[in-house]
Amino acid sequence: MLGLLAALARSDLSIPEAVAKGMSIYLLFAIGFKGGAGVAAHGVDATLVASLVAGVVLSFALPIIAFAYVRAVTRLSVVDAAAVAGHYGSISIVTFVAATSVLADRGISSEGYMVAVAAAMEAPAILSALWLISRRGDGAKMDSDLWREILFNGSIVLLVGSFAIGVITGEDGLADIAPFIVSPFQGVLCLFLLDMGLIAGRGLKNSLGTLGAGSVLFGATMPLIGAALGLGTGLLLGLSAGGVALLMALAASASYIAVPAAMRVALPEANPSVYLTLSLWITFPFNLTIGIPIYIAVATAVVGG
Amino acid sequence: MLGLLAALARSDLSIPEAVAKGMSIYLLFAIGFKGGAGVAAHGVDATLVASLVAGVVLSFALPIIAFAYVRAVTRLSVVDAAAVAGHYGSISIVTFVAATSVLADRGISSEGYMVAVAAAMEAPAILSALWLISRRGDGAKMDSDLWREILFNGSIVLLVGSFAIGVITGEDGLADIAPFIVSPFQGVLCLFLLDMGLIAGRGLKNSLGTLGAGSVLFGATMPLIGAALGLGTGLLLGLSAGGVALLMALAASASYIAVPAAMRVALPEANPSVYLTLSLWITFPFNLTIGIPIYIAVATAVVGG
Amino acid sequence: MLGLLAALARSDLSIPEAVAKGMSIYLLFAIGFKGGAGVAAHGVDATLVASLVAGVVLSFALPIIAFAYVRAVTRLSVVDAAAVAGHYGSISIVTFVAATSVLADRGISSEGYMVAVAAAMEAPAILSALWLISRRGDGAKMDSDLWREILFNGSIVLLVGSFAIGVITGEDGLADIAPFIVSPFQGVLCLFLLDMGLIAGRGLKNSLGTLGAGSVLFGATMPLIGAALGLGTGLLLGLSAGGVALLMALAASASYIAVPAAMRVALPEANPSVYLTLSLWITFPFNLTIGIPIYIAVATAVVGG
Amino acid sequence: MQTHQAKRVEIMIEAPMERRLTEALVEAGVTGFTVLPVRGGSGRSGQWSRAGQISPAGGMVAVVCLIKPERLDAMLEAAFAVVERHIGVVSITDAEVLRAERF
Amino acid sequence: MQTHQAKRVEIMIEAPMERRLTEALVEAGVTGFTVLPVRGGSGRSGQWSRAGQISPAGGMVAVVCLIKPERLDAMLEAAFAVVERHIGVVSITDAEVLRAERF
Amino acid sequence: MQTHQAKRVEIMIEAPMERRLTEALVEAGVTGFTVLPVRGGSGRSGQWSRAGQISPAGGMVAVVCLIKPERLDAMLEAAFAVVERHIGVVSITDAEVLRAERF
Numbered sequence A, B, C: 001m002l003g004l005l006a007a008l009a010r011s012d013l014s015i016p017e018a019v020a021k022g023m024s025i026y027l028l029f030a031i032g033f034k035g036g037a038g039v040a041a042h043g044v045d046a047t048l049v050a051s052l053v054a055g056v057v058l059s060f061a062l063p064i065i066a067f068a069y070v071r072a073v074t075r076l077s078v079v080d081a082a083a084v085a086g087h088y089g090s091i092s093i094v095t096f097v098a099a100t101s102v103l104a105d106r107g108i109s110s111e112g113y114m115v116a117v118a119a120a121m122e123a124p125a126i127l128s129a130l131w132l133i134s135r136r137g138d139g140a141k142m143d144s145d146l147w148r149e150i151l152f153n154g155s156i157v158l159l160v161g162s163f164a165i166g167v168i169t170g171e172d173g174l175a176d177i178a179p180f181i182v183s184p185f186q187g188v189l190c191l192f193l194l195d196m197g198l199i200a201g202r203g204l205k206n207s208l209g210t211l212g213a214g215s216v217l218f219g220a221t222m223p224l225i226g227a228a229l230g231l232g233t234g235l236l237l238g239l240s241a242g243g244v245a246l247l248m249a250l251a252a253s254a255s256y257i258a259v260p261a262a263m264r265v266a267l268p269e270a271n272p273s274v275y276l277t278l279s280l281w282i283t284f285p286f287n288l289t290i291g292i293p294i295y296i297a298v299a300t301a302v303v304g305g
Numbered sequence D, E, F: 001m002q003t004h005q006a007k008r009v010e011i012m013i014e015a016p017m018e019r020r021l022t023e024a025l026v027e028a029g030v031t032g033f034t035v036l037p038v039r040g041g042s043g044r045s046g047q048w049s050r051a052g053q054i055s056p057a058g059g060m061v062a063v064v065c066l067i068k069p070e071r072l073d074a075m076l077e078a079a080f081a082v083v084e085r086h087i088g089v090v091s092i093t094d095a096e097v098l099r100a101e102r103f
């Protein structure tokens, strides 16, 4: 599979930007809608609000751990380290979608509102990262515009919006648009991951050179730290095995869409090739290939399938 | 729903232009094909030709009424008023598609050839609008090129073409490509309306400011006048309840694709923000939320379900 | 149908480039995957390797015949003739997909690895074409970069990659993503052919003028020569009727994606309007309308349904 | 490297007018030009953006044309006849080109 | 044809900064500009390409602005305040425009 | 505002040649350039448009490069070696840039 991707990466195969964006909109819409319909079906769980709060707290806390860890094992500057930390506190929605789809494959159910938790975990980490820097007197510019952009960024709005639509229309609505939402999902996810693989593979050769061994170590072990925290939080919340696995995947994943865009605006001095390489080229494939199976295995072992 | 859209509008969520255009091509293709297959199944109704003629006449006549009405309630210039009138004589195919889909949901059948009627109603209104101006000696440039562009504009050709393919291949062809044409239809329509909502919502704030109360009144009541005329015509033609409802929706809707493009070429002096705001930001949402249910209720009440 | 296309061509209807590319990626992915799953299901046929070798040999040989033929019936320069010959040795994957879909419609099965044969036949013809020129001392630039681009060009990699995935995941994988791969296939192919028809139709008028009668003769008869060679090769290999028909279609078809791109780099002096007109505007529609039915009829007659 | 004087004319025009402009240019003997897509912009008639658009009416394109200085006036007249009643801007820059035989 | 002196300013800037730049321009009284999409590029921070991208963070845009010479300095200052800490380039060319009343 | 002399070179070239051109530029020490998409155009080899295209062979791109005047010749030679046998045009304009340290 990886060898295949390597071959692909040397080719000129590429999916047009508009189509890739279209696929990601489809995936977000489908996952949000399904989550909302799930909540409508099973009723609002008492833990919903607790889970949202826990997600926000996790997202605030993770960057502080990540910052200490990355400073310990690499020689990154404060600015770069804070930027990296922000990415690991936030989440990768594609990792979440992939984990959902593996769970569905194995017939493990999970709380529909985990979609809302995912949305809630996107933004707080950015605040933590900027606070880590401002603490050192370095002025990161954080205007109200940027706040609006972060909180209303496309993927959050789409997730929350389609989740809300799903809650409102419920199982009936799902039945109505199932041929659109459910059937092609696997295929679109597959093509989308192919595209991510192509992009990641293409940059991999150049990028790895710029990273030291410490960074690689960080990129491959930070997900496990995040997952451990996610596990603890999930158990405290009393989530199902599937829900715990998803929370682990969320905590373990690193953003490579929303946070990079915010960092380019708020922290232009941070080097994008550091944080993008780590989140997109190390942590993302790590989670997809090794991480998710581990998280599911651990979650089902601990909670009981 | 509207509050949701307002929230969405403040976000940077946007569907790439190429994907939006791809979805509209899909919708036109699907609706045309289904209409054609319907005609093939039920045989050519004697009223088909009469309906086409009636559609063309309606499209010619509506701008004249709209022109008088908009001049009465607003202070728009002759050029702007004529441009607006042209939009209301023509049709919004998305409104038509939405109406079809609501009818299908409620199990109300309609004449397949209403698709052809929709196509026939796109262009004549443009001619009326230009005639309204030339009457006043103001030279609107109308060359043969523009004629060709209007008559062979993408959406007309796609509708008529796929309608023709549907008639030729009939129910068998429909069965063949049903998984493509029928199943994802609801979902694509849903995403497409989301996109329209985003675009409309984004411009709404700035645009409403430029319109007076008279314009808003016009935008919200002209559809009812159009629908009344559509109702009368539909009853004269002896259409089914579904067909009458569709004709009402066609007459009530205002174009925001074909006619604006033609107006930019033929009437560059007309202010696009006037006609686009009215048709896209007032009449389109009005029809979608309030209009269509009314038209269906009236049609079924009058014709009998 | 052609009259329809002519009407379409005069319209401004066009499918956005990104969407067209997205559809072609979907088609390649689906056809490759299905071919691979077919091989996984029926076991590796002994003739697989023989077929690949035969495909490569055919692709090398066809340009030499095409070159002699085109020089005989037209007054094209050596460079233009060699470029044309390269196109006819290579293949049109859309023609292949269309042939597969007609076979499936008629319930004729074929070897799944024909997809791999198609991929193998893309590149060798380019080498033959360049050799035809270098023989005359004219220096066509052929650097290692170009080699990599040709061998790893997007469509080859996608075909081979999805074929490999299909072989690995087998029928189970196919069942998993069938709603994505199988159901919308006909519809996407239909829209894609519409797009090709639009592009072809649009250029037809201008382009035909630049071609002499000899070229048109070549474009409409060279496919038959190729198909005859494909027939012989298929019989020698002992393929099924469906496999023979596909090999005929491959040999008969002319490239209009991979080879033109390679020619622009390696043989910029060759006139693109000559080779594109021939392959895209004469041979492609010829194969789609007249060729494929003939090839299937001949193959089933000779091999026995 | 040997270069030659030329003018670079850049015309921003509404997309529905593109074909009319290029036809006028060809009629005026200008057969070399390049059309670039435009993503958004702002002018006296307000700000707009391409994102999510489906209507061709909303967009603009940029037509870039390199031309021999002595043919500039004929070209501007042809272009002006088309853009006159329409929104859009026309700018001219001094430039040099390689391969003069192409212009 | 009657033309008027103007400056053509071209700013290549990261896509997430586009809105900030255009807002700064509007605030500085510059209401005419056109935004072109960018496919890829290379600079001190390496080479990149748009193909397959989904993140808006990766891309850039080109903002083209025709402006009266006397207003150039005000505009450059507004633009510079935005691009200062960011990657991207700003270039200025002498140009002539038709229809001066539009600038 | 402090500006510096530079040259703006704009190369329209067939899409399949893009990578070759940018590699040649990098080899000649030119590491700053921006690639813009092209929608269509016209030249001695006829008119074409991107709409509905699937073949990369049909399209072109515009490569814009801002460069110090003294490095222009080296760059043009590198570019010319690539475009020589191919269709496409190269134009050069005088320009000024902010932040000279970037070029």
Ligand SMILES: Nc1ncnc2c1ncn2[C@@H]1O[C@H](COP(=O)(O)O)[C@@H](O)[C@H]1O
Binding pocket: D012, D040, D041, D042, D043, D044, D045, D046, D048, D060, D086, D087, D088, D089, E031, E032, E033, E034, E035, E064, E065, E066, E067, E102, E103
């Ligand atoms: N000064 C300018 N510089 C660059 N582009 C402009 C300028 N003024 C107008 N434009 C472009 O032309 C379009 C129409 O301008 P206007 O006619 O002023 O509404 C705008 O949306 C911009 O894309």
Ligand SMILES: Nc1ncnc2c1ncn2[C@@H]1O[C@H](COP(=O)(O)O)[C@@H](O)[C@H]1O
Binding pocket: E012, E040, E041, E042, E043, E044, E045, E046, E048, E060, E086, E087, E088, E089, F031, F032, F033, F034, F035, F064, F065, F066, F067, F102, F103
């Ligand atoms: N000399 C240049 N000429 C044209 N575009 C440039 C130049 N330098 C940088 N750019 C553009 O600006 C982006 C960022 O440049 P940099 O800040 O040098 O990394 C590049 O990716 C290019 O798109």
Ligand SMILES: Nc1ncnc2c1ncn2[C@@H]1O[C@H](COP(=O)(O)O)[C@@H](O)[C@H]1O
Binding pocket: D031, D032, D033, D034, D035, D064, D065, D066, D067, D102, D103, F012, F040, F041, F042, F043, F044, F045, F046, F048, F060, F086, F087, F088, F089
């Ligand atoms: N004078 C010109 N001005 C601007 N672009 C040109 C010019 N001539 C050619 N081009 C571009 O270069 C392409 C190839 O031109 P040609 O080599 O003349 O066929 C055209 O399709 C245009 O995109």
Ligand code: NA
Binding pocket: A062, A087, A088, A089, A090, A091, A092, A226, A250, A251, A252, A253, A254
């Ligand atoms: Na995380």
Ligand code: NA
Binding pocket: B062, B087, B088, B089, B090, B091, B092, B226, B250, B251, B252, B253, B254
């Ligand atoms: Na109407």
Ligand code: NA
Binding pocket: C062, C087, C088, C089, C090, C091, C092, C226, C250, C251, C252, C253, C254, C255
């Ligand atoms: Na062939």
